[in-house]
Amino acid sequence: MNPSLIGREHGRNSGLDTLRALAIVLVFMNHYMIFVSFSPTFGWMSEIGWTGVDLFFALSGYLIGNQILSGIRRQQTGPERFSLPRFYARRFLRTLPNFYFVLALYALWPYWRGESVLPPLWKFLTFTQNIQLTPGTAFSHAWSLCVEEQFYVLLPAVALLIAACRKSLLWAWVAVIGSLLAGAAVRSYLWTRYGGEGGFLYYTHIYYASWCRFDELVCGVALALVRNYHAGAWKVITSRGNWVLAAGAGMLALTWSMLLEDHYGYAMTVFGYPMLGLSFTLLLIAALSPGSLLQRWRVPGAASIALWSYAIYLTHKQLCVLMRVPLRGHGWLPDSWQAIAIMSLASIAVGWLLFLLVETPFMKLRDRFVPGNFAGSKAAPEALAA
Secondary structure, X not given: OOHHXXXXXXXXXXXXXXXXXXXXXXXXXXXXXXXXXXXXXXXXXXXXXXXXXXXXXXXXXXXXXXXXXHHHHHHHHOOOOOOHHHHHHHHHHHHHHHHHHHHHHXXXXXXXXXXXXXXXXXXXXXXXXXXXXXXXXXXXHHHHHHHHHHHHHHHHHHHHHHHOOOOHHHHHHHHHHHHHHHHHHHHHHHHHHHOOOOHHHHHHHHHOOHHHOOHHHHHHHHHHHHHHHOHHHHHHHHOOHHHHHHHHHHHHHHHHHHHHHHOOOHHHHHHHHHHHHHHHHHHHHHHOOOOOHHHHOOOOOHHHHHHHHHHHHHHHHHHHHHHHHHHHHOOOOOOOHHHHHHHHHHHHHHHHHHXXXXXXXXHHHHHHHOOOOOOOOOOOHHHHHO
């Protein structure tokens, strides 16, 4: 069998599926510690699991960036036109139905939100809930969805504007590097103003803020820029997938160890997020490299978990919070293997139901009534996950 086809059955890239599945598992471990067991149930993986969100950001940056940049490149070299309305319509049909369904649960079913206070609905509807967010409020984990939706809205407009300029490729790289430097500068300023001891101020003003948390998204876009406009460099880096995988794993291990030691310190606040962006970008390159171990090895169940990951992300936290008390009544404490197994399986099952009953019908409507840009051409396997 051609190595480039291994792990790409059913039009999917198994390397990207593995990374997406890893992201939701990390997030689950972290949320389980913070909201369910109140202790690092999964050891250091619980404490570093928040970086699963950053992995989702890197994946989104690459996948969406690749869609937009490949569309602009085709527009520049042929008669085809990249349609912004079509792009936005497909994005919103992909992300909003699940989000609005879960938001309705929080707003209309008091039992679901429990004792948590729900922020004003307009903040969710305008995707600004992450700005000045108070930790611990209902549906607080939607902050990352707000960051991504803001990214989805801004990136194509900015990319088209840059594409209209002379020396657009140069300006694109200036925008990428400038964005990373600006993010570091803003975090440096906010850290000196609000202190680095963690707590509500750190999360409200730095961790949740869009202007502090776009590093991984930008790194993903940079990778898409290399793929679409630097064919020689792309061929070189993807021909060394296993070396890149080793470099990415090593860089991630180093970054994780430094964040575990001093997450809220100045150095890791300013430089930790770009380091995560670089680490995850290297893993993305490995996943996209034909014949690499990450692309060839199909982790059992990873493709399904990846497919349902968005729905699982939306529902798992509150579901586990609500299950904690009845499970304790049966003698199963949150750190017991019985409670962990039941909550894990329940999170997957509810995520699958949301995917099946809400996400899938809207995806079918999207494919029927809003064809993608350049729908007649063959899509790359990873594009199917976007």
